[in-house]
Amino acid sequence: xxxxxxxxxxxxxxxxxxxxxxxxxxxxxxxxxxxxxxxxxxxxxxxxxxxxxxxxxxxxxxxxxxxxxxxxxxxxxxxxxxxxxxxxxxxxxxxxxxxxxxxxxxxxxxxxxxxxxxxxxxxxxxxxxxxxxxxxxxxxxxxxxxxxxxxxxxxxxxxxxxxxxxxxxxxxxxxxxxxxxxxxxxxxxxxxxxxxxxxxxxxxxxxxxxxxxxxxxxxxxxxxxxxxxxxxxxxxxxxxxxxxxxxxxxxxxxxxxxxxxxxxxxxxxxxxxxxxxxxxxxxxxxxxxxxxxxxxxxxxxxxxxxxxxxxxxxxxxxxxxxxxxxxxxxxxxxxxxxxxxxxxxxxxxxxxxxxxxxxxxxxxxxxxxxxxxxxxxxxxxxxxxxxxxxxxxxxxxxxxxxxxxxxxxxxxxxxxxxxxxxxxxxxxxxxxxxxxxxxxxxxxxxxxxxx
Numbered sequence: 001x002x003x004x005x006x007x008x009x010x011x012x013x014x015x016x017x018x019x020x021x022x023x024x025x026x027x028x029x030x031x032x033x034x035x036x037x038x039x040x041x042x043x044x045x046x047x048x049x050x051x052x053x054x055x056x057x058x059x060x061x062x063x064x065x066x067x068x069x070x071x072x073x074x075x076x077x078x079x080x081x082x083x084x085x086x087x088x089x090x091x092x093x094x095x096x097x098x099x100x101x102x103x104x105x106x107x108x109x110x111x112x113x114x115x116x117x118x119x120x121x122x123x124x125x126x127x128x129x130x131x132x133x134x135x136x137x138x139x140x141x142x143x144x145x146x147x148x149x150x151x152x153x154x155x156x157x158x159x160x161x162x163x164x165x166x167x168x169x170x171x172x173x174x175x176x177x178x179x180x181x182x183x184x185x186x187x188x189x190x191x192x193x194x195x196x197x198x199x200x201x202x203x204x205x206x207x208x209x210x211x212x213x214x215x216x217x218x219x220x221x222x223x224x225x226x227x228x229x230x231x232x233x234x235x236x237x238x239x240x241x242x243x244x245x246x247x248x249x250x251x252x253x254x255x256x257x258x259x260x261x262x263x264x265x266x267x268x269x270x271x272x273x274x275x276x277x278x279x280x281x282x283x284x285x286x287x288x289x290x291x292x293x294x295x296x297x298x299x300x301x302x303x304x305x306x307x308x309x310x311x312x313x314x315x316x317x318x319x320x321x322x323x324x325x326x327x328x329x330x331x332x333x334x335x336x337x338x339x340x341x342x343x344x345x346x347x348x349x350x351x352x353x354x355x356x357x358x359x360x361x362x363x364x365x366x367x368x369x370x371x372x373x374x375x376x377x378x379x380x381x382x383x384x385x386x387x388x389x390x391x392x393x394x395x396x397x398x399x400x401x402x403x404x405x406x407x408x409x410x411x412x413x414x415x416x417x418x419x420x421x422x423x424x425x426x427x428x429x430x431x432x433x434x435x436x437x438x439x440x441x442x443x444x445x446x447x448x449x450x451x
Contacts, residue, residue: 016422019058019087023418026054026083035076048407055414057083059421060311062177062281062396063387065403065410069180077180081167087421088174088206088311089138134210137217138173145169145202152195157181172202175312177281177396190257190284191265196272203280204241207306208233228342229318233307236317237278244274244301251293257285277301279312281396287386288399295399299386302393303359313394313420315359322352358424363388366416370409378404391416392424 030050033039042050049065053072056063057080066072072080146169153161153168164181171178179185189195205213212233219225226234248270252258258266272284277298290298305314321339326349329337337344366388371381379387383399390397391413402413 019418019422022083022086023051023055023058026058026079027051029079030054030072030076032075035073035079037071037073045407048410052410052414053080054083055417056396057081057176057178058087059394059417060084060087060174060176060279060313061391061394061417061420062171063391063398063402063413063417064178065405067183068178069182077167080178081170084171084174084176084178088170088176089134130211130214133214137210137213141202141205142166142169142173145173145198148198149195152189152192168199169202172199172280172282173206173311175203175206175279175281175306175310175394177276179282184286185283187257187284187286190269190272191261193268196268196284199280199282200272200275203275203278203282204237206311207278207280208237209307209310211309212307228340232318232321232339236321237307240278240301240304240317241271241274244277244297245271247297248273248294251291251297252285255285255289255291255294257289273298274301276397277395279305279314279393279395281390283397286400287397288383292382295382295386298397299389302389302395302397303363305393305395313392315356315393315424319352319355322349323356326352355424359392362416362419362424363392366392366412369412370405373409374405379409387413388416392420394420 027047027050029035030053031041031047033041036042036046049071053064053066053068055061068077068080146165148165149169150162150165153164155161157164167178167180170176177185182188186195186199212230215227215230219230223231245267249266252270252273253266258269261269269285272282273294276282278301287295287298303314304320305316306312308316308318322337322344325339325344326337329335337346337349363385367381367385370379370384370388374384379401383401386397386399387401387405389395394417405413
C-alpha cells in the first residue's frame with residue numbers, strides 16, 4: 001500500500017503569503033468607520049486607498065494616496081504604525097520566529113540557511129540569540145530616536161508631541177516615511193539639525209541592516225574585527241551618502257525652497273536628501289521642486305537602496321557594488337572579481353545581475369503602463385518614472401503624483417510595492433533552492449558576441 005507524502009509549503013511561500021494576508025487584514029482595519037475621519041465605510045475607491053495604504057505600510061514604503069495626518073483617526077494611525085513595525089521587522093525577526101514555529105523539531109539546514117540569509121547573516125548557529133538581539137537593538141534605537149524627537153515635538157505640538165516622537169521614530173527606523181504632522185512631511189524642520197539628523201541617523205541605522213550593527217557591537221567598534229560584508233556595507237553606504245550630499249549641494253544650490261538658507265542649511269538639506277533616498281520616504285525638500293539633475297540623482301539612489309537584511313529596499317548596496325566591480329574587472333580584462341583583498345565568486349555576480357535586471361524590467365514595464373493609462377497633463381514621464389522606482393524600491397518619495405493617478409495605476413503601484421518587498425528577494429533566494437539532478441551529458445558550449 002502506497003502513502004503519499006505531503007510536501008510542506010516552502011518557507012518563501014509562507015513569507016509571501018504572510019505579507020499578503022497582513023496587507024489584506026490591514027486594509028480591512030483601515031476600512032472600519034472609526035479608522036477614518038469621515039466615519040463611514042466608504043466606496044470601492046475608498047477601499048483601494050485603504051489597500052494602498054496598508055500595502056505601503058506593510059512594505060515600509062511611505063507612498064499614500066491620501067494625507068495620513070488628515071484622513072485617518074488615531075486608531076488608523078495606530079494600525080498603520082503596527083503594519084510598519086511588523087513590515088520592517090517581519091522580514092527578519094517575525095519571519096525567523098515563523099520559521100522556528102513551522103520547523104519545530106525538523107528545523108533543518110535549509111530553513112536555517114534561508115533564515116540567516118534573509119537577515120544578511122552567514123552563520124547557521126545562534127538563531128535565537130540573533131532574534132533577541134534584533135528585538136533589543138530595535139527597541140533601543142527606536143526609543144532613543146523617539147526621546148530625541150520629543151525634545152522638539154513636545155514644545156511645538158504639546159502633549160501629542162510624545163505620540164509624534166514615537167510614530168516618526170519607528171517610521172524612520174523601519175525606512176517607511178509615513179508622517180502624521182502634515183501634508184508636507186518634514187519641510188518645516190528643514191533647517192532643524194535635531195529633527196533632521198535624528199531622522200537621518202534612524203534611517204541609516206535601519207538601512208544598514210541588523211547584522212551589520214550586530215557585527216559592529218561584537219567587534220566593539222574595532223574596524224579590524226569587522227566582517228567583510230560589514231566593511232562593504234559601511235563603505236558603500238558612506239560613499240553613496242558623501243557623493244549624494246555633494247551632488248545635491250551642486251544640483252540644488254539654487255532651489256527656490258532654499259531662499260534665505262545659509263551654507264549650513266543647504267548642507268543639512270543635501271545630506272537629508274542623500275539619506276532619505278536610501279528608501280526612507282521623508283523629505284525636507286519637496287521632490288517636485290528638484291531640478292532635472294536632482295531628480296535623476298534621486299532616482300538612481302532610490303534604485304540602489306539600502307543594505308541587504310535591513311528595513312530598506314532597492315537592489316541593495318552590495319548588489320550594486322558587485323555589479324560595478326564586475327564591470328571594472330571585465331573592462332580590465334581580469335578573470336576574477338576582487339573587492340579589497342577578497343575574491344567574489346562568479347555565481348554571486350550572476351545572482352546580482354539577475355536581481356538588477358528583474359528590478360529594471362519591472363520598473364520599465366510599470367512606467368510604460370502608467371504612462372499609457374494616465375494623461376500627460378496628469379503624469380509626466382519623469383514623475384511616473386520617479387513614482388515607479390520609489391514604489392519598487394519601497395522608498396515612498398513622490399512628486400505629488402500618488403493622489404492623482406487612477407485606480408488601475410494604484411493597483412500597479414501596489415503590485416510594485418509588494419514585489420519590491422517580497423518578490424525580488426524571493427526570486428533571489430529561489431536561486432539558492434536545491435536543484436534537480438542534471439543529466440550527465442551537458443550541452444555544447446558556443447560563443448555569443450557581446451558589445
